Amino acid sequence: MEKYTARTWMFIKLTEKGKALAREAYLKRLNDKVEIIKKTIEKGKELIPIILYGLRFDRETGRVYVPATYEDLGWLQKDPSIHHVLSTLKMKTSTKPEEPRQRRTVHTIGELWEMAKQEMSGGRIDILRMFFRVISAKRSLTMKINELFRPLHENAIVSLLPWVVTSRIYFDRELWMLTDELLEMMSKYTTPLDMSKIEGLIARFLGILLTYFGMSTSRTKGDSLKIADIILRENPNLGLSLTDLTTEFANTVDEINARYGCISKFNYAGGDDSRPFIIFDQESLNKALDEMLEELAIRTLEAISEE
DSSP states (O other): OOOOOTTTOOOOOOOHHHHHHHHHHHHHHHHHTHHHHHHHHHHTTTHHHHHHHTOEEETTTTEEEEESSOOOHHHHHHSHHHHHHHHHHHHHHOOOOOOOSSOOSSSOHHHHHHHHHHHHHSSOOOHHHHHHHHHTTSHHHHHHHHHHHHHHHHTTSSEEEEEEETTEEEEEEEEEEEOHHHHHHHHHTSOOOOGGGTHHHHHHHHHHHHHHHHTSTTOOHHHHHHHHHHHHHHOGGGOOOHHHHHHHHHHHHHHHHHHTOSBOOOOSSSOTTSOSOOBSOHHHHHHHHHHHHHHHHHHHHHHHHOO
């Protein structure tokens, strides 16, 4: 089959009758291929919990998906499900911009800011889901997920589609689109995840996340503490204290300084208005964070696989 390109690929919108017929055919296929599905789930019993917790939602198709293409830090920030969490955290800790000298809008800047802040900051930040969404898109796990889904794709049980964002199609990036019926089967035949195995890894992820936020030249140590406080208040099940999280943040910065030399050590002496660290090489810092997330993905799979 020819690889899809801008010339060969298109989306077709079905009528309601067409949707009903397609669903009927798909359910029959699921029933006919149930043994293949069970074998796939058994083979990927360590991967399935990561997939289920890391599911993303595609507004263009109204379907849930898992990345089939490795995402570096730049691509992670573009994904709508990740971008929304990052933007929401930033909104919850940002301050209102100054009013322009001449009012040119129906609403003042302050009024518009409060409206946007209320809209974006109303939802809870689910760190556990973000953790799994990020690591499931790292190279080591996408390779394993692709291998797991390949027989399902060959039997037309899952779809492999190009990535679509705001009407733009990225043919070099792919997604595994999963149906509700398949997800139900995956949940039914999968052992629940023992969260105690990954508590330390989630703490490390948060240290990396706070370092990511600390890259902005406008963010201070005080801003980082606000972000950490919001994360903990909205995720009390993590079992972490503010001291635990700020220590993890400082340790992550110091580790990057020691391993890569692209940033300074953590600014322990500075006040809340000071920068948490100084960046010497932005590109190297991006690569360092990518490598640390890759290591985290490998360690997570190893921890889940332990008996």
